[in-house]
Each structure stands twice: as C-alpha cells, then as structure tokens.
Amino acid sequence: MDIGALYAQHLSTLQQRVETALARSGHDHLLIAAGVPKYHFLDDRDYPFAINPHFLQWVPLPQHSHGWIVLTPGRRPVLVYHQPADYWHVAPSAPDGFWVEHFDIHVIREPKQASAFLPKQGRIAIIGEADAALDGYTPDNPQKLLDYLHYHRAFKTGYELHCLREASRIAARGHLAAAAAFREGASEYAINRAYLGATGQNDVNVPYGNIVALNEHAAVLHYQYQDIEAPAQSRSFLIDAGARCNGYSSDITRTWGNGDARFQALIDGVEAAQLALVEQVRDGRDYRDIHVDAHLRLADVLQQLGLVRMTPESQLESGISAVFFPHGIGHLLGLQVHDVAGFAASDEGGMIARPDGHPFLRLTRTLAPGMVVTIEPGLYFIDLLLRELRAGPHAGAVDWDAVEYLSQFGGVRIEDDVACTADAPENLTRDAFAAV
Structure with missing residues (x-):
C-alpha cells in the first residue's frame, strides 16, 4: 500500500x-x-x-x-x-x-x-x-x-509503522558509515560527520544528540561530547544515534570492538541476551518482566565471563546487576524518542509503577499489537558505581582485575526498535540493516 x-x-x-x-x-x-x-x-x-x-x-x-x-x-x-x-x-x-x-x-x-x-x-x-x-x-x-x-x-497506525521503518533504514546507513570511520581510526567528531553525511541529516534535525563514544567514553550512558582529536588507540566504539522520517524517530545503538577477544566476548554475550529479549516483545507480555529478565540474562553474562562469582538471581537480589546495567531495558518509540504514556494504566489515566529497585525504567505497560519499543540491554564499567560496589559487602564476588581490564573499553549497549504484532515481533532495526 x-x-x-x-x-x-x-x-x-x-x-x-x-x-x-x-x-x-x-x-x-x-x-x-x-x-x-x-x-x-x-x-x-x-x-x-x-x-x-x-x-x-x-x-x-x-x-x-x-x-x-x-x-x-x-x-x-x-x-x-x-x-x-x-x-x-x-x-x-x-x-x-x-x-x-x-x-x-x-x-x-x-x-x-x-x-x-x-x-x-x-x-x-x-x-x-x-x-x-x-x-x-x-x-x-x-x-x-x-x-x-x-x-x-502507543498503538501505531500503518502509516506510522511505515515511517518508523524508513527512519530505521536511514539510521542503518549512518551506523554502517560510522562503523567504517571507526575502523579507519577517526575521531568521535569525524565519526559523527560520517554518520550525518550517510543519513542526510545535520546536528539539528536528528531526533536526539548522537552519542558517539570511543574507549572509556562508552561508560557514560548519555555521553554528550565529541572529541575532535582521535585517541592514540581506538579500542572500542559505541554509537547511539537515530533518524527521522515524517517526524517519526528511530533509536539504534551498536557497539564495536577492535580485535580484543575479551571485549568481543562481552559484546557477543550482550547481543545474545538482546536477541532473546527482543523475542519477548509479544502481545500480552508485561514490559516490566522483560526488564527484570534483562537483569538476569546480563548477570548470566557476567557470571559466564567470570566477572562476578554469583548466580544471576543473587546478583539481581543484591543489586550487583544494576551496577553493570543501571538503566531501563527500553521505552516506547514514535513521534518522540521517549514517547508518552509509558506508565499509563488506561486511557482514563492512572499509573503503573516501576518494579521496586528499578527507578529508571521508562515503560511499565503490557505490550499489545501496534506498540513499538526499544530493547537496549547494556553492560558498563562506570567508576562511580564500581567504587560503591568495591566498598560494599559483595566486593569479594567480583574479579577486579578483569573489571579493570575491560574498563578501558567503557561498555557495551545494543539497541533495536521492535514492533509488537499479533504474532512474532518485527525487528525494525535488524530488518533495516539487512536491507542496506
């Protein structure tokens, strides 16, 4: 049509x-x-x-x-x-x-x-x-x-889904151009220029300020600067950037390594968790449950890689998983990047509370066909939070040498835009990358 x-x-x-x-x-x-x-x-x-x-x-x-x-x-x-x-x-x-x-x-x-x-x-x-x-x-x-x-x-029309798909395709072109610039050793500033050039946007009409983070900067969740000079060594690259079509926004994050096997294992672990969480974007699924499951899956990555010697359940209960994954699993997406009514109990108002201990989740509704959400798990090495963990009662469960080594890479986040349907979820982002 x-x-x-x-x-x-x-x-x-x-x-x-x-x-x-x-x-x-x-x-x-x-x-x-x-x-x-x-x-x-x-x-x-x-x-x-x-x-x-x-x-x-x-x-x-x-x-x-x-x-x-x-x-x-x-x-x-x-x-x-x-x-x-x-x-x-x-x-x-x-x-x-x-x-x-x-x-x-x-x-x-x-x-x-x-x-x-x-x-x-x-x-x-x-x-x-x-x-x-x-x-x-x-x-x-x-x-x-x-x-x-x-x-x-929250329930998108066919026209709105069309615009969101196109916004993802535009952004995918930019992400591939940015990844190529990273591999060439470009600065954050130059990588952002490559992204904007490939998408036909400028810094004013992107849906939000692009996050273009090399090395330790990837540990800053909303890193807001772009260094003009390239670092001596580009170890890692996290880009969180979207595009617009007819006012509708995409919101995509990718993380790239530069050959380090331990950091690549972390990327692979987060991506496996992310893809499993995307599969949960289905009619009738409580989004809060997806968020809690994200903690368990990411905690399992930490355990499997030897970073934390505790079960995923214990990490969630003790708050350790929130040290490495301190934000929500995602949000509604549409005319606004963080679209409205994420906590609405009904169309007459009211609020659905966040799960206890998870103050930064932006969506608590039950999913239904037509909703478009982001799924964006991440694992980060944030000095402020790690210092608190090291001073607390669970410090002995952490391999601090491994944490220190991976801290030079900043962190990992992988984010897709996903439409809930009456059947399997539609991954707008993966479809866009496949198309370009």
Whole structure:
C-alpha cells in the first residue's frame, strides 16, 4: 500500500480518537498549536525549533512554527499554515504532498491572522505550550483529553509503522558509515560527520544528540561530547544515534570492538541476551518482566565471563546487576524518542509503577499489537558505581582485575526498535540493516 493510502487510514484513526477524547473531556473543538520559536536570553538568536508532537502526528511538517490544526467532529480538519513573507530566512514552500488533500488549508503571512480561522463558539480544548497562545486562544491541555490521546498514541497506525521503518533504514546507513570511520581510526567528531553525511541529516534535525563514544567514553550512558582529536588507540566504539522520517524517530545503538577477544566476548554475550529479549516483545507480555529478565540474562553474562562469582538471581537480589546495567531495558518509540504514556494504566489515566529497585525504567505497560519499543540491554564499567560496589559487602564476588581490564573499553549497549504484532515481533532495526 502506498503512503497516501496509509496516511488516509491514519487520519481516519486519529479523527476517531479525537472524537472520543472530546466527548470524554466535554469539548466541541480541539485546537493544536504547532508552537513558536524560542530565543536565547538577551539575544535575537533562536533555538532549534521543536514542534508540538500532537501537531506532527497530523501533518508531516516538523519545521512549521505558528501553525494551527482545528478538529471538529463531523467536519474536515482545518490547517492554518504560516508562510511568512521573509527575506531573512527561507520561508516554507506552499503546502504540498500526499497529505494536503485531506485538509482545508488557510495560508497566513502573520501569526495573528490565524485567529480568523479558529472557532468562535463552543467549548474549545487547546493543546500546546503556553507561549503559543493567540488572541485569547490559550492552550489549556485538558488532562482527560490528553490521557486518552497519549494512551492510544502507543498503538501505531500503518502509516506510522511505515515511517518508523524508513527512519530505521536511514539510521542503518549512518551506523554502517560510522562503523567504517571507526575502523579507519577517526575521531568521535569525524565519526559523527560520517554518520550525518550517510543519513542526510545535520546536528539539528536528528531526533536526539548522537552519542558517539570511543574507549572509556562508552561508560557514560548519555555521553554528550565529541572529541575532535582521535585517541592514540581506538579500542572500542559505541554509537547511539537515530533518524527521522515524517517526524517519526528511530533509536539504534551498536557497539564495536577492535580485535580484543575479551571485549568481543562481552559484546557477543550482550547481543545474545538482546536477541532473546527482543523475542519477548509479544502481545500480552508485561514490559516490566522483560526488564527484570534483562537483569538476569546480563548477570548470566557476567557470571559466564567470570566477572562476578554469583548466580544471576543473587546478583539481581543484591543489586550487583544494576551496577553493570543501571538503566531501563527500553521505552516506547514514535513521534518522540521517549514517547508518552509509558506508565499509563488506561486511557482514563492512572499509573503503573516501576518494579521496586528499578527507578529508571521508562515503560511499565503490557505490550499489545501496534506498540513499538526499544530493547537496549547494556553492560558498563562506570567508576562511580564500581567504587560503591568495591566498598560494599559483595566486593569479594567480583574479579577486579578483569573489571579493570575491560574498563578501558567503557561498555557495551545494543539497541533495536521492535514492533509488537499479533504474532512474532518485527525487528525494525535488524530488518533495516539487512536491507542496506
């Protein structure tokens, strides 16, 4: 099915969701504000624009500020399209593409002109940031309405899955280019340039800041720098980087070694665990159980490689597994990299708690067809956490010589984007690598 047909079905699903959400919240209209640019303090330079994801779900216009969408049950959606007369910047082109035929589109030159096309009567709900307010149309973000829309956003339409697959294919090209640059001895900065060049992105429009970490830097979970100079020896390389398609994001991590057998054994152990966890992305599976099983599987890797002389169960109970794997196994993925409603108990609100002792897990819901999640186990050698372990009662169970040796490689993380289906999971990431 072509993207136009998929989008038409997508729009129908969104309209049904909005009608239900408006009925629950007691409103007649829903307005979605795209958002406005934000500026540096005491300066006229703007930050990279970040659009309201609710707006982006309806139209693939990630750079479109000052726009509005008007949704009224029984009527065609209205798009107010801001196209300023501007010689300082490149103004948006005229609306075009597979989506335009589904909207009544009104082009405006100044933001204040939008009010002429917004409803004047009835109960109006407005989703957006406070600074997007316009002539009395002030975002109020009704909680009942948001609870419903956010909960159901986890279930991707065919159009959304199409975009997520393409985002994975774009990112896979970048990952392969980055791995080649690593093998050539490039710096973190140069590796990132290779990634961006292969994906056709820049540092502004990637879905998140790329993590490009050589050697010990791989032990920093969200390593935020990129050294311009290459190290004397590139022992290991961890890259966590994604791409976007029509506003939908991929989120992929790979770890590479440079010939060291002990570090490669660690990579192989994490990958085997990761693939087993991917197989658990199935209808009816509690995501919290996948997270706990990740601890047990990674603890088994630590035991098998002789790093920790304790059973996986004992490592989990004592907290040792969390020293080496201190983050959650993954999260929902879609319009936002860490997509909304990961803890939602239902479309009426409420929260599903994280398992005790696991404060960084971002998803606690039961999986169902249409959900797209990441599966990203890792093992790291983080000085701060290792010092605490060494000073604690279980220090004697650790082979500290082996830990010190592997610390020079930083750590390992392997992350795939996986769609839950009515049958076997669809691994968007592995499929993308196979395609490119």
